[in-house]
Amino acid sequence: MSQPITITSEDILHQIKLTCKIPEIVEQILNRKVIISTAEEAGIKVEVEELQKTADQIRLANKLNSADDTWAWLEKHGLSLDDFEDIIYHTIISNKLALYLFAEKIEPHFFEHQLDYLSAVIYEVVFDDEDLAIELFYAIQEGEISFYDVAHKYIKDIELRRKLGYKGIVQRKDMKSEISATVFAAQPPQLIKPIVTSSGIHLILVEEIIQPQLDESIRTKIFTELFSEWLKKKTETMNYLLKVNN
Numbered sequence: 001m002s003q004p005i006t007i008t009s010e011d012i013l014h015q016i017k018l019t020c021k022i023p024e025i026v027e028q029i030l031n032r033k034v035i036i037s038t039a040e041e042a043g044i045k046v047e048v049e050e051l052q053k054t055a056d057q058i059r060l061a062n063k064l065n066s067a068d069d070t071w072a073w074l075e076k077h078g079l080s081l082d083d084f085e086d087i088i089y090h091t092i093i094s095n096k097l098a099l100y101l102f103a104e105k106i107e108p109h110f111f112e113h114q115l116d117y118l119s120a121v122i123y124e125v126v127f128d129d130e131d132l133a134i135e136l137f138y139a140i141q142e143g144e145i146s147f148y149d150v151a152h153k154y155i156k157d158i159e160l161r162r163k164l165g166y167k168g169i170v171q172r173k174d175m176k177s178e179i180s181a182t183v184f185a186a187q188p189p190q191l192i193k194p195i196v197t198s199s200g201i202h203l204i205l206v207e208e209i210i211q212p213q214l215d216e217s218i219r220t221k222i223f224t225e226l227f228s229e230w231l232k233k234k235t236e237t238m239n240y241l242l243k244v245n246n
Helices: 009-018 024-041 048-061 067-076 082-100 105-113 130-142 147-154 158-162 177-183 217-244
Strands: 119-127 166-171 188-197 200-210
Touching: 009 024, 024 217, 048 082, 048 130, 048 200, 067 082, 082 217, 105 217, 119 130, 119 147, 130 188, 130 200, 147 200, 158 217, 177 188
Parallel strands: none
Antiparallel strands: 119 166, 119 200, 188 200
């Protein structure tokens, strides 16, 4: 009969080192410390009602429908009840700090960077051969073949081919600059002449240009971006101070 295997905290730490996760974990620790210290300085508190509400949301998100489910989940992740409460507290304090710092900056940021939130509904086929891309562009223009036939024939990725090159709603700032300028100058529905980038030759059909509106989705995106950028700068400063002190 084989001997039982014991895993110690030292084993776990060693495995973390071997998987090169130390820098990532150090960053997470710094993030946590920055958030907590900044929230304390700002006098931000967490109420009992908030703890209960967030605990319910976390249980719902993890499909923990009973006390037994919750205990099993905690055991699986090596967490105590205090650890779970710590997760809840950190979730709340992070959200409240983000609101404190940026709630009044969402709309100004949106209007200042409104062009970045322009979106387009596009279909795309990327070629390696520029001559072929241009030849097919003119063939589509002349009605000799449809864009969708081209997509079905030349796209190598199976899932993208099944969608006939449909890329969905793509924001301007998520496109390469040499592509975005042409896409957002189009008059949809319009097939754009092939564009050469480092990724290949792009044949793009612009189906629709969507003007940005400050809806809940964009509001959340801006909120997350501003908070992440602020946190990154703070942790970079702390990393620098750690190096200096060492």
